Structure formats: C-alpha cells, structure tokens
Amino acid sequence: MKPVHTIGGLCVLLLALPLHLAGWGFFAHSYINHQAVFSLPPEMLVFYKPYQSFLTEHAADADRRKFVLRSEAPKHYFDADAYDPAAWPCSWQQATLRWPPETLRRQGILPWNALQVYNQLVSAFRQHDGQRILKLSADLGHYIADACVPLHTCSNYDGQFTGQHGIHALWETDIPERLYPRFQLWVGKAEYLPHPAATIWQIIQESARAADTVLAAEQYLRSHFPRKQKYAYYLRNHTWVHSYSTAYLEAYESLMHDMVERRMRRAIEAVSAFWYTAWVNAGQPDLRNLTEVRFSHADSLEWQALQHFQWNARKERTGSFKE
Numbered sequence: 236m237k238p239v240h241t242i243g244g245l246c247v248l249l250l251a252l253p254l255h256l257a258g259w260g261f262f263a264h265s266y267i268n269h270q271a272v273f274s275l276p277p278e279m280l281v282f283y284k285p286y287q288s289f290l291t292e293h294a295a296d297a298d299r300r301k302f303v304l305r306s307e308a309p310k311h312y313f314d315a316d317a318y319d320p321a322a323w324p325c326s327w328q329q330a331t332l333r334w335p336p337e338t339l340r341r342q343g344i345l346p347w348n349a350l351q352v353y354n355q356l357v358s359a360f361r362q363h364d365g366q367r368i369l370k371l372s373a374d375l376g377h378y379i380a381d382a383c384v385p386l387h388t389c390s391n392y393d394g395q396f397t398g399q400h401g402i403h404a405l406w407e408t409d410i411p412e413r414l415y416p417r418f419q420l421w422v423g424k425a426e427y428l429p430h431p432a433a434t435i436w437q438i439i440q441e442s443a444r445a446a447d448t449v450l451a452a453e454q455y456l457r458s459h460f461p462r463k464q465k466y467a468y469y470l471r472n473h474t475w476v477h478s479y480s481t482a483y484l485e486a487y488e489s490l491m492h493d494m495v496e497r498r499m500r501r502a503i504e505a506v507s508a509f510w511y512t513a514w515v516n517a518g519q520p521d522l523r524n525l526t527e528v529r530f531s532h533a534d535s536l537e538w539q540a541l542q543h544f545q546w547n548a549r550k551e552r553t554g555s556f557k558e
C-alpha cells in the first residue's frame with residue numbers, strides 16, 4: 236500500500252467511500268491475532284512474542300484501509316453464492332479467463348488476496364525483513380479471520396435481501412465482544428499446511444455452508460424471542476450503551492450451536508497455521524536477530540491517519556463517539 240502522508244487528502248476520500256463490511260469486529264480481529272501467537276513454535280515465538288502487541292494493535296489495519304482505499308473492500312469477502320460451487324477452487328488466472336476482473340472484484344476476492352499476502356509473507360521471511368514480516372502477518376491474520384466469517388462468503392452479507400439489516404455486526408461484533416469470556420478459544424500447536432491455497436478454499440466452503448444457518452437462526456429468533464427482552468443497557472468502556480441484551484445474544488449463539496465460538500477458534504487455529512507454514516516454506520529462517528525492528532516515520536504517519544479515519548467513520552455512523 237502506498238504510504239499516506241496527508242490527513243486532509245484522506246478526509247476527501249473518506250466522504251466518498253462506503254462504510255459497511257467491517258469484518259470480525261476490531262475486538263475479535265485483535266483477539267484472534269493475539270491468541271494465534273501462542274500456538275507458534277519456540278523458533279517463531281522468539282520474534283512473534285515481543286511483537287504480540289503490534290500484531291494485536293494492527294490486526295484491523297486492513298479494515299481501516301477500507302475507509303481510505305476503494306480497492307481494499309473486495310479483499311475482505313467472497314460471494315460464494317454468486318458462483319456455481321463447481322467453479323472453484325480456482326486460481327486467479329483461471330478465474331479471469333471465465334469472468335471479467337471487475338465482476339470478480341464486485342463479488343469479492345478474499346481467497347485470492349489471502350493467498351497473495353501469504354506468498355508475500357513467505358518472501359518477507361526469505362528476505363529476513365522484520366518490518367514486512369510483522370505488517371504482512373498482521374494483515375494475513377486479518378484476511379484469514381475474515382474468511383472464517385459466514386457472512387463474508389455470501390452476497391446477503393448484512394441481511395439486506397431478507398430484512399435482517401444489522402445481522403453482520405450482531406454476529407461478528409456484538410457476540411464476540413460480549414460473550415468471549417465464556418468461549419473456549421485455546422487451540423493446540425500450529426499445524427503445517429501442505430497446500431495453503433486448498434486450505435483457504437476449504438475455509439471459504441465451511442463459511443459459505445454456514446451462512447444459511449446464520450440467517451435462518453436470526454430470522455427464527457426475531458419472531459420467537461420476547462420483544463421486550465431483546466434490548467437492554469449495558470456498560471461498555473464506562474459508558475451505558477443501548478444494544479442487544481445478553482440473553483438475546485446467548486439465545487442466538489445457542490441456536491447456532493456455538494457457531495461464533497467455533498469459527499473464532501477456527502480463525503485462531505488457521506492464522507497460526509498460515510504464519511507457521513509461511514515460515515517453514517521460507518526455509519525456517521533464524522528469527523533471533525530480528526528483535527529490533529524499527530518502523531519508518533511514514534509508517535507512523537499512515538497508522539495515525541488510519542486511526543483518525545476509524546474514529547471519524549464511527550462518529551459519522553453513530554452521531555457520537557462513546558469509546
């Protein structure tokens with residue numbers, strides 16, 4: 236990505252861009268990258284553990300870039316239902332022979348983009364480039380985690396075709412943020428992936444198969460759950476917020492047989508496996524002498540600008556900023 240140097244220029248861009256498609260909420264993305272570090276072998280932990288806070292803080296940079304770059308949004312989803320399932324898995328080259336690139340981009344390029352970022356990470360390991368390893372690991376963690384979200388693999392991504400607006404944030408932001416303390420999210424050691432491309436498509440297929448359940452369970456619940464108990468006030472970062480009640484979130488998660496917990500665990504497992512596989516396929520470089528990574532002034536400016544836009548975008552959506 237081209238470094239961003241002026242906040243003023245970004246303000247103009249922000250006004251022109253859509254603000255939907257958040258991915259896992261920022262909390263869940265951070266949590267997934269944070270937990271994935273614990274599954275890495277000691278040879279990688281020596282580098283990843285000191286930078287665990289970097290991987291956590293930058294887990295949602297890819298989402299923040301959507302506020303600035305029009306080309307970023309299609310990297311976060313794949314409308315599996317727009318295709319005959321027999322058409323994929325396929326490489327980007329094969330896909331462009333069958334569909335125009337603009338159609339592919341409109342319907343999302345998540346699997347191809349994730350694979351590209353994975354390949355970039357392998358070369359960053361080969362080049363022993365600590366800065367790029369960290370930035371690409373944070374981004375790869377994000378895209379792999381997005382692939383684990385069912386609503387990122389279907390065109391009805393926010394229930395807009397079925398009168399279920401808001402289901403996207405309910406599934407991937409409200410439930411993880413509020414229910415995660417009771418989730419079991421420990422996964423074992425990172426596994427080596429013999430065919431990373433096949434694994435990405437497998438994750439997409441799992442998510443696509445679950446999308447119907449996500450929509451149907453919410454549809455059922457909205458007509459069977461007592462209306463007066465659906466919303467409540469709860470304390471979020473010292474501010475009272477009016478939102479879904481905990482009972483409603485629990486009922487929804489239970490109706491989906493703990494799907495949010497299962498997909499979050501799957502995301503942690505997959506992120507650690509992709510980081511580990513990239514390192515192995517780069518020849519298992521020694522990471523011990525990489526512990527003094529310094530980022531450029533341009534990087535710092537870019538991150539400040541992205542934070543600023545995240546803040547502004549939320550303010551625009553909610554009318555007030557309560558965090």
Ligand SMILES: [Zn+2]
Binds near residue numbers: 257258297298377381
């Ligand atoms: Zn995303």
